[in-house]
Amino acid sequence: MKNKTNFSIKHMWKITNPSKRQFSLGLVFSIISGILTLLIPLLIKDIMDSFSTGLSFKTISLAVSFLILEVIFSAMSLYLLSKVGEGVVKKLRVKLWSKFLKLPVKFYDDNKSGEMVSRITSDTTAIVDIISNEIVNLITSGITVVLALIFLFILDVPMTLVLILVTPITLFVIIPLGVKVYELSFQEQSKMSKLTAYLSQTLSEIKLIKSYNTEVKETNVGLNHFNFLYKNGIKRAKINSLLTPILGTFTTIVLIGVIGFGAWRVDQGLISSGELVAFLLYLFQIITPFVQMNHFLTSLQEAKGSMKRIFEILDEKEEEKIVSEGYIGSPTQLEFRDVSFEYKDERNIIKNISFKIKKGSLTAIIGPSGAGKSTIFSLIERFYDPTSGDILLDGVSYKNINIEDWRQKFSYVSQDTPIFSGTIKDNILYGQTHDIKDDYLIEIAQLAHIHEFIIGLPDGYNTEVGERGNLLSGGQKQRIAIARALMRKSYFLLLDEATASLDSQSEKKIQKAIHSLINKQTTFIIAHRLSTVINADQIIVLDNGEITGIGTHDELLNNHVYYKIVIKQQFEKESTFIN
Numbered sequence: 001m002k003n004k005t006n007f008s009i010k011h012m013w014k015i016t017n018p019s020k021r022q023f024s025l026g027l028v029f030s031i032i033s034g035i036l037t038l039l040i041p042l043l044i045k046d047i048m049d050s051f052s053t054g055l056s057f058k059t060i061s062l063a064v065s066f067l068i069l070e071v072i073f074s075a076m077s078l079y080l081l082s083k084v085g086e087g088v089v090k091k092l093r094v095k096l097w098s099k100f101l102k103l104p105v106k107f108y109d110d111n112k113s114g115e116m117v118s119r120i121t122s123d124t125t126a127i128v129d130i131i132s133n134e135i136v137n138l139i140t141s142g143i144t145v146v147l148a149l150i151f152l153f154i155l156d157v158p159m160t161l162v163l164i165l166v167t168p169i170t171l172f173v174i175i176p177l178g179v180k181v182y183e184l185s186f187q188e189q190s191k192m193s194k195l196t197a198y199l200s201q202t203l204s205e206i207k208l209i210k211s212y213n214t215e216v217k218e219t220n221v222g223l224n225h226f227n228f229l230y231k232n233g234i235k236r237a238k239i240n241s242l243l244t245p246i247l248g249t250f251t252t253i254v255l256i257g258v259i260g261f262g263a264w265r266v267d268q269g270l271i272s273s274g275e276l277v278a279f280l281l282y283l284f285q286i287i288t289p290f291v292q293m294n295h296f297l298t299s300l301q302e303a304k305g306s307m308k309r310i311f312e313i314l315d316e317k318e319e320e321k322i323v324s325e326g327y328i329g330s331p332t333q334l335e336f337r338d339v340s341f342e343y344k345d346e347r348n349i350i351k352n353i354s355f356k357i358k359k360g361s362l363t364a365i366i367g368p369s370g371a372g373k374s375t376i377f378s379l380i381e382r383f384y385d386p387t388s389g390d391i392l393l394d395g396v397s398y399k400n401i402n403i404e405d406w407r408q409k410f411s412y413v414s415q416d417t418p419i420f421s422g423t424i425k426d427n428i429l430y431g432q433t434h435d436i437k438d439d440y441l442i443e444i445a446q447l448a449h450i451h452e453f454i455i456g457l458p459d460g461y462n463t464e465v466g467e468r469g470n471l472l473s474g475g476q477k478q479r480i481a482i483a484r485a486l487m488r489k490s491y492f493l494l495l496d497e498a499t500a501s502l503d504s505q506s507e508k509k510i511q512k513a514i515h516s517l518i519n520k521q522t523t524f525i526i527a528h529r530l531s532t533v534i535n536a537d538q539i540i541v542l543d544n545g546e547i548t549g550i551g552t553h554d555e556l557l558n559n560h561v562y563y564k565i566v567i568k569q570q571f572e573k574e575s576t577f578i579n
């Protein structure tokens with residue numbers, strides 16, 4: 001990720017574009033409420049000074065009306081400004097979420113998905129607080145302080161000067177401590193997102209933890225995270241424990257000083273007792289924001305850290321979606337032309353490979369583990385771009401075809417069969433943009449040899465499959481994935497044949513399901529079974545990222561020595577076929 005990212009509140013304002021009308025109205029209401037609050041002490045002064053001459057009903061009713069109006073304006077202002085805050089955060093969440101979905105697969109190779117989740121959850125929450133509460137408080141407090149100071153000057157210049165002289169002293173203490181709080185909050189939030197990632201990943205692999213008896217080890221890993229957060233929390237507590245009494249003592253000293261000095265001035269007949277009371281009320285209005293400043297600074301620094309992390313994501317480069325120049329309707333050929341590829345460590349995983357896959361054919365790819373077979377599929381799916389060379393559909397380079405348009409031409413059934421929580425039906429229909437009739441859904445499920453199983457369940461197609469399909473067996477998940485691929489009606493099928501040992505019944509069903517797929521579309525298969533290889537029109541032998549042979553089973557058996565060895569290694573049980 002980039003180190004330098006513009007993350008000011010102004011920048012956030014620009015990209016989330018909140019309602020200026022609501023914000024200005026909220027601000028105006030806040031100013032009106034502030035002015036009303038400030039007028040009340042003046043009326044109280046009049047009421048107090050008129051004790052001897054008789055109370056004025058008019059002044060009292062004016063003071064009461066001001067109080068009521070102050071509540072109304074303050075409530076309206078708070079509501080409007082909070083609405084603006086919530087709106088900003090919603091827009092940030094939407095932007096982040098759509099950004100995450102547009103970022104290339106490579107981004108997720110380098111960043112943990114769990115950590116990314118906390119960008120949308122906790123980081124945006126820190127921003128809600130600053131916009132909905134803290135900025136509103138800052139603006140209203142700022143206005144109140146300025147206006148209160150003006151009133152104080154009007155009431156009594158010498159007393160105001162005394163007050164102004166003592167105030168900056170606190171800032172010398174608050175600001176450096178605030179900076180320290182920022183550093184601690186930043187570290188805490190980074191750690192918190194790492195913790196979120198760790199916790200979610202660990203809990204999702206709970207079976208592995210139990211089988212390997214690693215509960216104690218994982219408890220200790222968690223403990224390290226919690227210890228760090230604890231130490232950070234303690235450091236923060238130390239600063240806060242220092243700040244709170246300092247501010248409290250400061251408030252008391254100022255109050256004692258002002259009251260003492262004021263009482264002397266009343267005694268001297270320089271100000272009235274009503275004026276002293278009004279002065280004290282203004283003083284409270286000035287002191288409150290100063291006392292809250294500690295909280296404000298902490299929240300501001302937290303929000304800054306969150307904004308920095310959010311804008312780092314928003315500045316990331318998205319997958320390029322070229323507007324379709326060479327639109328391909330129904331492609332008839334996929335071609336790899338001198339393709340090389342490395343992930344990131346300058347290690348060539350795919351080395352200058354070329355091959356063609358023609359419409360209606362079955363191509364099998366074989367090779368030892370780590371040879372680069374899945375990487376070829378990732379390149380076809382355009383999860384990554386080749387480092388050099390070209391991939392073409394009907395002679396048109398991938399560079400000139402819109403990525404969505406390109407991907408629509410392929411269905412990928414991977415070995416790890418991704419299944420979402422939701423119903424079986426949701427999973428089979430995933431990615432369909434049109435309504436699918438139940439009859440057709442059943443037809444597809446029958447082709448995938450999963451219909452019988454589904455109707456045997458109490459809720460049939462509406463059965464919930466649990467997180468990542470936990471409630472299904474490996475074979476069932478795979479057949480659901482095959483049904484999903486059949487539903488997609490793409491032009492090329494990319495199939496990673498399962499290596500997992502399944503019982504023979506399951507295996508037969510999967511084989512039948514796979515054959516339904518193969519017969520329907522052009523198929524490129526990472527083969528692990530001899531029967532698949534023998535039936536292929538073309539077999540690609542891949543070794544260490546290089547193609548060492550292409551041909552039919554018979555051709556390769558005759559002229560590719562290494563093919564025999566690979567076949568033997570991969571299909572030990574079935575090796576009698578080729579000897």
Ligand SMILES: Nc1ncnc2c1ncn2[C@@H]1O[C@H](COP(=O)(O)OP(=O)(O)OP(=O)(O)O)[C@@H](O)[C@H]1O
Pocket residue numbers: 109343344349367368369370371372373374375376
């Ligand atoms: N995201 C990645 N980042 C970096 N290196 C990777 C990544 N994915 C795979 N590799 C490396 O690329 C090489 C080829 O991996 P690939 O998964 O394509 O092999 P494969 O032939 O499909 O293996 P298998 O049959 O075991 O699935 C391996 O050395 C692997 O470590």
